[in-house]
Amino acid sequence: GENVEQHPSTLSVQEGDSAVIKCTYSDSASNYFPWYKQELGKGPQLIIDIRSNVGEKKDQRIAVTLNKTAKHFSLHITETQPEDSAVYFCAASNPTGRRALTFGSGTRLQVQP
Amino acid sequence: NAGVTQTPKFQVLKTGQSMTLQCAQDMNHEYMSWYRQDPGMGLRLIHYSVGAGITDQGEVPNGYNVSRSTTEDFPLRLLSAAPSQTSVYFCASGIAGERDEQFFGPGTRLTVL
Numbered sequence: 001g002e003n004v005e006q007h008p009s010t011l012s013v014q015e016g017d018s019a020v021i022k023c024t025y026s027d028s029a030s031n032y033f034p035w036y037k038q039e040l041g042k043g044p045q046l047i048i049d050i051r052s053n054v055g056e057k058k059d060q061r062i063a064v065t066l067n068k069t070a071k072h073f074s075l076h077i078t079e080t081q082p083e084d085s086a087v088y089f090c091a092a093s094n095p096t097g098r099r100a101l102t103f104g105s106g107t108r109l110q111v112q113p
Numbered sequence: 114n115a116g117v118t119q120t121p122k123f124q125v126l127k128t129g130q131s132m133t134l135q136c137a138q139d140m141n142h143e144y145m146s147w148y149r150q151d152p153g154m155g156l157r158l159i160h161y162s163v164g165a166g167i168t169d170q171g172e173v174p175n176g177y178n179v180s181r182s183t184t185e186d187f188p189l190r191l192l193s194a195a196p197s198q199t200s201v202y203f204c205a206s207g208i209a210g211e212r213d214e215q216f217f218g219p220g221t222r223l224t225v226l
Contacts, residue, residue, distance in 0.1 A: 042219060043220050044203070049213075089155060093213050100158045100171055100172075103155035106155055
């Protein structure tokens with residue numbers, strides 16, 4: 001089955017700096033890669049996603065890049081703000097199987113004001 | 114739309130007790146799933162359903178049952194609770210087919226003593 005590894009587990013940045021979180025996946029058939037943000041006591045919320053036919057996608061301060069050959073994808077947050085502090089999860093999905101999401105173990109991002 | 118709702122928010126059980134976690138969605142999504150979240154392990158799939166009357170096992174199904182009699186509801190039953198089932202449980206729904214987005218509920222925090 002799919003295995004998703006996520007690094008780092010914790011990340012602390014100063015307000016205004018950039019943050020990068022990296023994930024690798026094992027199943028070459030996976031073709032959908034979402035990123036979720038989870039605030040304390042809440043369910044994960046989708047913030048951006050990318051499909052395997054696209055190399056990069058951007059939404060304001062958030063961008064995701066995908067390297068299918070190397071089987072890794074990354075989340076980039078620019079101009080970080082204190083409200084970006086949360087736990088971020090990457091995930092991968094194989095549409096021919098269960099269509100379920102396999103999650104990474106999460107990155108706790110802390111933005112210092 | 115209320116989105117995905119879960120009840121209860123918190124529950125404490127004694128070992129051996131049974132209970133049902135409720136999940137409902139009002140978005141007419143075909144796909145629904147249950148995940149459990151444990152510290153440092155991301156979210157793991159318990160069971161999923163691609164439509165009314167159809168369910169299947171995920172990564173960690175032992176000790177849990179599900180049924181899907183309607184499109185809207187997808188309850189998760191714990192048959193005989195064990196301390197190892199102490200976790201936060203999330204229900205998610207999405208559209209089966211080309212779109213893979215999944216939307217998560219707020220979670221149920223379960224403690225088994």
